Amino acid sequence: MSLDAELLHKAVAQLHGSSVHHDLRQRAVEDLLTQGFPTTRDEHWKYSDCSPLLASLGARLYHDSHPVDDVEMARLVDVESYTLHFVDGVWDKERSDLPAGITVTSYTETTDLFAPDEESVLSQGFTSLNGALASGGVMVDVAEGLSLDRPLAMMHSSSGKVAHVRHQVRVGQASEVVLIEHFSGEGAHSGLTNVVTALHLSEGARVAHYRLQQEGLLQAHIGRLAVKQQRDSHYCSHLLTLGAAWSRVDVVISLADIGANCQLNGLYLLSGRQHGDHHIQIDHLAPHCQSDTHYRGVLDGRARAVFNGKVVVHKGAVKSHSTQSNANLLLSANAEVDTKPELEIYNDDVKCAHGSTTGRLDQQQLFYLQSRGLSESEARQLLTLAFVGEVMTRMNEPALRAYVQKGCFAKLPHPLDMNMEGFL
Amino acid sequence: MLTIENLHARVEGKEILKGLNLEIGSGEIHAIMGPNGAGKSTLSNVLSGRGGYEVTQGRVIYQGKDLLAMSPEERAWEGVFLAFQYPVEIPGVNNAYLLKAGLNAKRKYLGLQELDAMEFMSMVREKAATVELDAAFLSRSVNEGFSGGEKKRNEIFQMAVLEPSFAILDETDSGLDIDALRVVAGGVNQLRSPDRSMMVVTHYQRLLDYIEPDVVHVLMDGQILKTGDKSLAKVLESRGYDWVRAEARS
Numbered sequence: 001m002s003l004d005a006e007l008l009h010k011a012v013a014q015l016h017g018s019s020v021h022h023d024l025r026q027r028a029v030e031d032l033l034t035q036g037f038p039t040t041r042d043e044h045w046k047y048s049d050c051s052p053l054l055a056s057l058g059a060r061l062y063h064d065s066h067p068v069d070d071v072e073m074a075r076l077v078d079v080e081s082y083t084l085h086f087v088d089g090v091w092d093k094e095r096s097d098l099p100a101g102i103t104v105t106s107y108t109e110t111t112d113l114f115a116p117d118e119e120s121v122l123s124q125g126f127t128s129l130n131g132a133l134a135s136g137g138v139m140v141d142v143a144e145g146l147s148l149d150r151p152l153a154m155m156h157s158s159s160g161k162v163a164h165v166r167h168q169v170r171v172g173q174a175s176e177v178v179l180i181e182h183f184s185g186e187g188a189h190s191g192l193t194n195v196v197t198a199l200h201l202s203e204g205a206r207v208a209h210y211r212l213q214q215e216g217l218l219q220a221h222i223g224r225l226a227v228k229q230q231r232d233s234h235y236c237s238h239l240l241t242l243g244a245a246w247s248r249v250d251v252v253i254s255l256a257d258i259g260a261n262c263q264l265n266g267l268y269l270l271s272g273r274q275h276g277d278h279h280i281q282i283d284h285l286a287p288h289c290q291s292d293t294h295y296r297g298v299l300d301g302r303a304r305a306v307f308n309g310k311v312v313v314h315k316g317a318v319k320s321h322s323t324q325s326n327a328n329l330l331l332s333a334n335a336e337v338d339t340k341p342e343l344e345i346y347n348d349d350v351k352c353a354h355g356s357t358t359g360r361l362d363q364q365q366l367f368y369l370q371s372r373g374l375s376e377s378e379a380r381q382l383l384t385l386a387f388v389g390e391v392m393t394r395m396n397e398p399a400l401r402a403y404v405q406k407g408c409f410a411k412l413p414h415p416l417d418m419n420m421e422g423f424l
Numbered sequence: 425m426l427t428i429e430n431l432h433a434r435v436e437g438k439e440i441l442k443g444l445n446l447e448i449g450s451g452e453i454h455a456i457m458g459p460n461g462a463g464k465s466t467l468s469n470v471l472s473g474r475g476g477y478e479v480t481q482g483r484v485i486y487q488g489k490d491l492l493a494m495s496p497e498e499r500a501w502e503g504v505f506l507a508f509q510y511p512v513e514i515p516g517v518n519n520a521y522l523l524k525a526g527l528n529a530k531r532k533y534l535g536l537q538e539l540d541a542m543e544f545m546s547m548v549r550e551k552a553a554t555v556e557l558d559a560a561f562l563s564r565s566v567n568e569g570f571s572g573g574e575k576k577r578n579e580i581f582q583m584a585v586l587e588p589s590f591a592i593l594d595e596t597d598s599g600l601d602i603d604a605l606r607v608v609a610g611g612v613n614q615l616r617s618p619d620r621s622m623m624v625v626t627h628y629q630r631l632l633d634y635i636e637p638d639v640v641h642v643l644m645d646g647q648i649l650k651t652g653d654k655s656l657a658k659v660l661e662s663r664g665y666d667w668v669r670a671e672a673r674s
C-alpha cells in the first residue's frame with residue numbers, strides 16, 4: 001500500500017497548532033513524500049513487513065473517524081506515581097496530578113518543538129507520518145535540580161483508534177526522575193499507536209525510564225524513542241514489550257557530550273502470532289561515554305522477534321565503552337528470531353563487546369528440577385522466569401520490578417496453581 | 425522396596441543395560457560398582473526418569489508400583505531421589521525456592537499440609553548444618569558457582585530435606601576431599617533408616633568404609649555380574665574387574 005498524498009495533505013490541513021507546528025508538519029510531509037513508508041527492501045525493515053498493516057488501516061492511517069470507545073484507564077497496581085492520562089494519545093488534562101517543578105503543556109500548545117533526530121540511519125517513514133499528523137502528546141519540562149520523589153507516569157489507553165502521539169520530555173540540569181510510559185488498551189477494533197518520544201537530558205540529569213507496552217492483541221504499535229544526552233547525564237531504559245499483534249520500536253540514543261552514559265535493558269515476551277521488532281542505534285559522539293545494552297526475548301507459539309542493535313563510535317569519541325548483548329529463548333519449534341548486533345568504530349581508543357544468542361530450555365536443567373518434584377510445566381516456567389529475571393534484576397525500583405514480574409508471569413504459560421511467593 | 429527384572433535400556437540406539445536384575449529390600453544399602461561406561465549412570469537415570477533412555481524390555485516395581493510408568497516428578501513425590509553425578513547449574517533459580525516448591529509439591533501429593541515459609545526455613549537451616557553447608561548457599565542460585573565438592577554436598581543436603589524412601593547416589597564421593605567425604609558420608613548415615621533404601625554408585629572402596637553397604641554388586645556388560653557382601657568391594661579394589669567377567673562366563 002503506497003502513500004496517499006491527497007489524504008495526507010487533507011489530514012494535515014485539519015490540524016491545529018502554531019506556525020512552528022505548521023513548519024514542522026510541512027517538513028515531515030515532504031520527508032514522507034520523498035521517502036515513503038519502509039518496505040522489506042529497506043535494510044532495517046527486512047524482517048518487518050508493514051504493508052499488511054498499512055493495507056488494513058487504509059484511510060484511517062491519516063484520519064480515523066471512529067468514535068472514541070469507552071476505555072478503561074490503565075493503572076499501575078502498587079506503584080505510587082504522579083500520573084498523566086492519555087486516551088488515544090489525547091491528554092486528559094483534568095485528571096492530571098502533578099508536583100511542583102514539573103510543567104506539562106499539550107503538544108499542540110507548546111511552541112518549544114524539538115528538532116527531529118535526522119542523523120539516525122533508521123528509516124523515518126512512520127516518524128515523519130507522526131511529525132505530520134501528531135495532535136496528541138505533551139511537552140514535559142522537569143525543572144533544574146529537581147529530585148522527584150515518585151515516578152512520573154504517562155499512562156496511555158487505546159480504544160483501538162489510529163493515534164499519532166508525540167511527547168517531548170526535557171529534564172533539567174542535575175535533575176533526577178523516574179519516568180514511566182505505559183501503553184495499554186483492549187480496543188474492539190484494530191488500531192495503531194504511532195508514538196514518538198523525544199527525551200533531552202541536560203548536564204548531570206539522571207533518568208530511569210520504564211517503557212511498558214501491554215497493548216491489546218488487536219493493536220499495532222510503532223514507537224520511536226529518541227534520547228539526547230548532555231554531559232555526565234545518565235539514562236537508564238527498561239523497555240518491556242508484551243502486547244500488540246505487531247510492534248516495532250526504535251531506540252535512538254545520542255551520547256552528545258563528555259561522560260554521558262546509558263544503560264538499555266529490554267525484555268520482549270511474545271506468543272501466538274505476535275511480531276515484535278526492536279531496533280537500537282547508539283551514537284557515541286563525545287569522549288568518555290558508556291553504553292550498555294542488554295535485551296532478552298522469550299518467544300512462544302509462532303511468534304517472531306527481530307533485534308538489531310547498532311553502536312556507532314564516532315571519530316573523536318575516545319575512551320568509549322560499549323557492551324551489547326541479546327539473548328533469546330525459544331519455547332516452541334515454530335517461534336523465530338532474527339538478531340544482529342552491529343558495531344561501527346571510527347577510532348582506536350575504545351572498549352567494545354557485543355554478542356547474541358538464541359537457544360531453548362536446557363533439558364538437563366528441566367530434568368534436575370523435575371527430579372526434585374517440580375512438574376514439567378512448573379519447571380519450564382521457572383527456567384523461563386530465571387531467564388527473564390536476568391533483565392529484571394537490573395531494575396532498581398522494587399515496585400516497578402514487581403509490576404513487570406507479574407506482567408511477565410501472567411504472559412508466560414504456567415500452571416494455574418503455581419505459587420510464585422518467594423520467587424518474586 | 426525395589427525390584428528390577430530383566431531390564432534392557434538403550435541410549436541413542438545403543439543397548440547399555442542388557443537384562444539387569446536387582447532386588448533392594450527396605451532399609452538396605454546396595455553399592456553398585458563397575459568399570460567406566462558400564463552403565464551405572466544409565467541405570468540411575470532410567471530409575472529416576474531422565475529422558476533420552478529407551479527401555480526395550482523388563483520392568484521395575486517400586487513399592488508395589490510400576491516405576492517406569494511414572495513421570496520424573498511423580499517418582500520424586502513417591503520418594504525416589506537421585507543425587508547427580510554431575511549436578512547442573514541453574515542460574516536465576518534460587519536454591520531455597522526450588523526445595524520449597526519441590527517439598528511442598530510432594531507434601532501436597534501425599535495429602536499433607538504444605539509448609540509455610542517460616543517452618544520451611546527453620547527445617548532447612550537445621551538440615552544444612554548436618555552436611556556443614558553454610559546457610560548462605562540457600563539464597564544462591566542452584567549450584568551456580570559452587571565448587572565440585574559444594575555441589576555434591578548440596579545434593580546430600582537436598583536429599584536430607586526431601587527425605588526420600590529410595591535414594592540413588594551416583595558417584596557422590598568423586599571430587600570430594602577427605603574431610604568433605606566424611607561430612608557427606610555422615611549426612612548419608614544420618615538418613616539411614618529401616619524404611620529408607622539406597623543405591624550407592626561408587627568406584628572406591630573408601631566411601632564404603634564410611635557408608636557400610638549391606639550388599640555390593642558389580643555392573644558389567646549391562647548386567648549385574650556378581651553380588652557379594654562388603655568384602656567384595658575390597659577384592660575389586662585390589663584385583664580390578666576382569667576376573668569378574670571371566671568367572672561369570674565360566
Ligand SMILES: Nc1ncnc2c1ncn2[C@@H]1O[C@H](COP(=O)(O)OP(=O)(O)OP(=O)(O)O)[C@@H](O)[C@H]1O
Nearest residue numbers: 435436440458459460461462463464465466467476
Ligand atoms: N546420551 C548419551 N549418548 C550416547 N551415549 C551415551 C549417552 N549416555 C551414556 N552413553 C553411553 O552409555 C554407556 C554407559 O554410560 P554410563 O554413563 O551409564 O556409564 P557409567 O557406568 O556411569 O560410567 P562412569 O563410571 O564413567 O560414570 C557409555 O558407553 C556412554 O558413552
Ligand SMILES: [Mg+2]
Nearest residue numbers: 464465466509
Ligand atoms: Mg556414571
